[in-house]
Amino acid sequence: MQKKENIRNFSIIAHIDHGKSTLADRLLELTETVSKRDMTEQLLDNMDLERERGITIKAHAVKLDYKAKDGNTYELNLIDTPGHVDFNYEVSRSLAACEGAVLIIDASQGVEAQTLANTYLALDHDLELVPVINKIDLPAADPDRVANEVEEVIGLPCDEAPRVSAKTGENIEQVLESIVSLVPPPVNNDDKPLRALVFDSVYDSYKGVIVYVRIMDGKIKPGDTMRMMATGAEFTVVEVGYMRPNSMEPQKELTSGEVGYITASIKTVSDARVGDTVTTAENPASEALAGYRKVNPMVFCGVYPADGADYENLREALEKLQLNDAALSFEPETSGALGFGFRCGFLGLLHLEIIQERLEREYNLDLVTTIPSVIYKVHLTNGDVIEIDNPSHYPDPATIDYCEEPTVDAHIYAPPEYIGAIMNLCQDRRGVYVNTTHLASDRVDLHYILPLNEIIYDFFDVLKSRTRGYASFDYEMSNYQRSSIIKLDVLLNGDIIDALSFMIHSEKAYAKARRIAEKLKDNIPRQMFEIPIQMAIGGKVIARETVKAMRKDVLAKCYGGDITRKKKLLEKQKEGKKRMRHFGTVEVPQEAFMAVLKLDDE
């Protein structure tokens, strides 16, 4: 089999904070792909949000030219991967585009949850692993111990593993040498019909969608008619080329083994979905590459503009974000409580937070979001099964036979002294224990089946705090399981406030209901009339509080003749009223909604 000997395609995988982006920066610097002068920290993460959170959200790719010690110059294609479980599918597509992966392990922390999860993912794709022990500059670094751990836990020989500091640049060249020697070159399949794997796509307002591909078989050049095998959509190729960190470098053609981009005046990223196969209409491949699936949102919530006048702006913002994010779904929704807004679907909670933050930051919108929900399957007594991600679609309880909720297969990695704390937490979250694996003397893997709705909100934060940050967590979707899910309603003055309804396991309903009622009581200002707050399942009230009628709201003093001051105070009060949400005669400030939504943060 003929190979393209001078090409190496690789990813970098690591647990969060083990230094993936910093290492990538050093590689770019060393290969002089970027001059030191142009270096901003973590160049591959070019969204502000990514740099701030220190995580990679979108996958990126870049081509490096490296003159190795053997005298040859190699084309190294670095395909960066997102580093969060919400984006597991994207990670898997990036890996499928490579022959090898650099596995970074922190020299003080050792093997962590995502180290393992990503390793398994890489092995699933038959990638050659290049272990690299990073952060040897840290005082707590213990590369020998960590090398041992990697051999023990992963079974990956580490004698030759480069020991580097991406921060100081120490030994980085060894990483490049290892890539050249360990990662196999791609096979030359130039004469087969085109099959290119889409591992990412981004929307550019000038060029339309830029499709990032790995050419598995065949060739593609401008003028070809490209066809997306999953959707059948066809486009005329305008440009192909290589990605450089700060530019795109057009080429005459891309051939098998290469990584590059295609533009073809494609209007939205949903026409070039991650994982799809590009072929040509002239000479189509008979079979698409394996592994494509349409990414489905897992977590849903209502997103409303705090100021109703911003509804159209919110729609435009969501449309723009969707151009670049095929996993984001939204459709209009109306709430009695919050007015006009959108029901949005996300891959997970991080995805939700990112979108929310981008809407607020990049589009300057003030938002109210409702309690996130997963998709429940409701089996009706007439035999129908309906899927519900929105509590307001919950059917009449009398028509329900039973409900099912999605679960995840979760692995929690931590030092053994935290087993108790973790088990308590998982029990609390209705987890079903599977087993414990001792990975190393100071590391265990607790395997649980957990309901998805118990982990979408704050599970990871609580886990971190109960294990002083030592635990890490990874999950993948498992099956649906029968569960006693009910809908909990909030009533103010006898009226259901739809935006506050949510679905919850019946065992947890009482405690939660009491806390929400208290929270609302504290956050709803006293008004002219007494306001009963009731928490109800079906018609049955399970918790109740009362906001007493307002007794005092008066400016006693006349401030001498300073009438303007009084007028201003009244104006301010009127303004305050405008920002309230009105339900019949009850006024609820935005803060009350936020307080209920953030209930779990305490």
Add this chain to the structure above:
Amino acid sequence: MKNIGLYLHIPFCKSKCPYCDFYSFSGKSTQKDDYTRVLKERILSSTFTLQSSYSCKADTLYIGGGTPSVLGEKNLASLVNACNSGFLTDDAEITVECNPHGLDEDFFKILSECGVNRISLGLQSAVDSERRILGRLSDRIQVENAVKTAQKVGFSNITLDVMLGVPNQTEKSLKETLDFCISLDVPHISAYILKLEENTHFYKMKHKYNFPDDDLTADLYLQMCEELENHGIMQYEISNFAKTGAQSRHNLKYWHCEEYLGLGPSAHSFLRGKRFYFDRDFQSFMNGDSPIQDGLGGDFSEYAMLNLRLAEGLNEDKVINRFGHSIPDEIYEKSKIFIDNGYMQKTDNGLSLTRKGFLISNTILSEIL
């Protein structure tokens, strides 16, 4: 000839009370004399201009502060005389605010001789432990003496300031204060619910004090209204109570949205449809700086806001007389819910707030106006 109100602000106090955010400071005695001189000049020039260009006089003069009495009776008399030189009407109500501390017969005599006919004394509370928290320098006996001395000299029109919502205040302690006022047989009481103003000691240290909560404060207010009315001291404004004929004519000008001229740092004026005020800056006033324009005043919503503070409320005839239209239907419609629930009432010829309504007047006003 129309009659306006005249207000003089005396920005001096012996010491600052922990709840007060009015403009005042202790001031040296030379400053007080200088201020009296400058204020006098200002009175003379302003009243001269007003008489000639606006052909008006004043039928009320109110000297407030701060603590006007710290200027001393001679300075006060010379200020009153300056106003009186042709500008005040013969029957003018002339009020001076006093701190009961150290007032003797001579003080009241001199005020009485120059035409002062109404004395306002800051009692706040007759319970000495409460008085101390409020930073009052005198005890209750001294207030009693001051009132009696003033009465002896011939002042019958005396008003006492009472405060509600004072730290540690209870229904019992309020009753003690009210009994004290009633026993002194004064015809007028102003009772203010304490409001924590930013930049005051109370505001900064609020967690250190045991302030009555809103419910108790509201109860205290209702208790007070009832108690005073049982003794013929009737509520005529949110915070003001008087026997028949003893209402403050000066303050009624504010609430009736009538004209007044205020002189002194931080003093506000409403003249010829315009509001303006002197900066809260002593030196600026001493330098003769012009007042700061504060926009137009006297529109219907302002008029309604002020009149609804009064027990008599908003009166159709007066509204028609002043604005040429009746009270807008919209206001009646928006008031309906408040009327149905006992916060407002329809009067013979208009609308007014009930006592329960007074307590939440901000909410009502911001809703109906």
